Amino acid sequence: MAQLDGHVTTATITGEIDVTNADDLAGSLGEIPGEQALVLDLSTLSYLDSAGFAVLDRILSERPVVVVLAPGSKLRRAATLMGCTTTMTSPRPKPPRERRPCHDRGMATIVAFHAHPDDEVLLTGGTLARFAAEGHRVVIVVACDGIVRPEATGPALRARLDELHASAAALGVARVEHLGYADTGHGSRLSADPPGRTRFGNAPVDESAGKLADLLRAEDADLLLSYDPSGGYGHRDHVRVHQVGARAAELTGVRVLEATLPREPVVRLFHALRVLRLVRRYDPQVIATSYSPRSAITHRIDVRRYATHKRAALAAHRSQTHGTGRAAPLFRALAALPAPIFGLLLGREWFVDPASGSTRTTSDNLSH
Numbered sequence: 001m002a003q004l005d006g007h008v009t010t011a012t013i014t015g016e017i018d019v020t021n022a023d024d025l026a027g028s029l030g031e032i033p034g035e036q037a038l039v040l041d042l043s044t045l046s047y048l049d050s051a052g053f054a055v056l057d058r059i060l061s062e063r064p065v066v067v068v069l070a071p072g073s074k075l076r077r078a079a080t081l082m083g084c085t086t087t088m089t090s091p092r093p094k095p096p097r098e099r100r101p102c103h104d105r106g107m108a109t110i111v112a113f114h115a116h117p118d119d120e121v122l123l124t125g126g127t128l129a130r131f132a133a134e135g136h137r138v139v140i141v142v143a144c145d146g147i148v149r150p151e152a153t154g155p156a157l158r159a160r161l162d163e164l165h166a167s168a169a170a171l172g173v174a175r176v177e178h179l180g181y182a183d184t185g186h187g188s189r190l191s192a193d194p195p196g197r198t199r200f201g202n203a204p205v206d207e208s209a210g211k212l213a214d215l216l217r218a219e220d221a222d223l224l225l226s227y228d229p230s231g232g233y234g235h236r237d238h239v240r241v242h243q244v245g246a247r248a249a250e251l252t253g254v255r256v257l258e259a260t261l262p263r264e265p266v267v268r269l270f271h272a273l274r275v276l277r278l279v280r281r282y283d284p285q286v287i288a289t290s291y292s293p294r295s296a297i298t299h300r301i302d303v304r305r306y307a308t309h310k311r312a313a314l315a316a317h318r319s320q321t322h323g324t325g326r327a328a329p330l331f332r333a334l335a336a337l338p339a340p341i342f343g344l345l346l347g348r349e350w351f352v353d354p355a356s357g358s359t360r361t362t363s364d365n366l367s368h
């Protein structure tokens, strides 16, 4: 039932839980170490009586848990009353021929392409949670495994990807894929490839775009989310995501929207964060040309209702919130905010439609 997955434990409970097996369930859940992030997948649970409910109530009162429910689950109201973070599983992929009626009902498949595990949260987490909750199929693809160190081996290489899976579960994402690359790093010099791995920045754009295009075709994707040309704040891997995303869109004809932030408030925010010492390195020149000017933004998605999902996804990246990396204090501060305040601060996400060509009214709907 419980599958240990590095720093994250996913416990899938299937079938019927009643007075005859509730004690077994309590025993199994009790064995999961308290310091691990716990995702409780109840999407295939068919029956739960009061004994089973009491077991879940106890575990939810003891630790933070992300609960995955099937769409329309009767447990949703109970889970909300218990104050836990819930997310829905997306519909399973269907063979291409059967998928048209799904498109006719306005359902779509959205592929979000990101550079590293954790990038999916801040720029697109609310959007992904919102569209998954509305019944669309959401897929996350990361180019890199989140590991720069060439000496990393074994489980250390999986740690960030495991966190990504937990984050994706909190957002209701149906599938997570890694294109197979290592991080390129952010310095002035390109580092050599680590043994047995290729850094994203060292791989030809056409090779990476070919892999992404294959995935877009296999998913029969309607929309690709990528990055703006500046790669946000100019990280080499983020700029490369823009290039690879644009090329894959060209190869497949899939519509692309580029995740970004309005540049003007970002410049102000970075000044404030620097004063608060929440960012250590800071290059005003880079920030001044970061993300996209407000006038270029075509889509502004209201994600305030998904603040809890987004915060849970952020918290799933434990190595970032608990680590010593330079973004760790910022991650910790964000993950600790109460949901309503987090919603105010991170309640909107922004996209540029590179095909729109000019300024237009911003839309709250990705389908047009």
Ligand SMILES: [Zn+2]
Binding pocket: 115, 116, 119, 235, 237, 238
């Ligand atoms: Zn990144």
